[in-house]
Amino acid sequence: MFRRIMVGIDGSQIAVSALAEAIRLATMDGAAIHAVSVVESVPDIVWPGPGFNDPAAHNRTTRATANAALARAHDLFILTNLAGETSLLDADDTGIASQLQRQSKAWGADLMVLGTHGRSGVERILLGSTAESFLRSADIPVLIVPLRNHAESSREVSAVVSPPAV
Template sequence: MYERILVSIDGSNPSNRAIDEAVKLVGLSHGRIRLVSVVPSLANVYAAGAYSGFVPVESEGTFEQETNEILARAQADLKQRGIEAETKLISLDSGTHEIADVVLHEAQDWGADVIVLGTHGRRGVTRLLLGSVAETLLRITTVPLLLVKAGDT
């Protein structure tokens, strides 16, 4: 049974659905949840922005603050449901790793029994150029992975 459930979140609808699925798992196993969120380096964000035509003006400090807020909101939501959850913010060094790599490394270090991750369903050129965290994690993982579709919008 999945007793150590790592959920990678980014504040999006798909990641909120991933939290909901983790709640179902923890209800069955009475296990633990660790919420993780990755702060990309500014260099990576600007590179992605160049491909998409959008270049953000935020600073790295702003990304960290937003990520901490995402983790805090998710932790508070789980607490309201009667579930205690750990949180961890992970900073991604410029150009050294992909988000999928650091999520897998965190899952391995923590001893996760399963990783739960929402999918964003990017298509076309954007997916080709930017890749997909879920797709990359699916290819490299050594830990069971539950992918949660974004759902209808």
């Protein structure tokens, strides 16, 4: 059904669930898969006050987390014999969702898979939702995968990598 599946990942447990679902679908459909991580760098300015980190250190950590997530995705693609690729992109002033939109068009994706925290109310307003932003302007089908607990996400990945013998 789908030929080119793109999945947005960021190293979170939500992204693990989304990646597992994207791999499952790609395996079923014989589709190509592309894992994309978009990092937002914070400006290199002085952050006064307690609890604030060094912006350069924050940016390095964010990029390292994204690279580790993409390396894990690449390993899973190999283990599942999928034609997969990964990309690390920098967010621009239009945001992560817009960058994912551009990449999905450039790559020719026919399905986008994204995870969601399932936040609502003030929490969603304050923290935003990349999945919701992407969905509002999507011109391809979008599969939204909800947050699952860590053990369930790990089982999903294990099941995708080594499905039970029939």
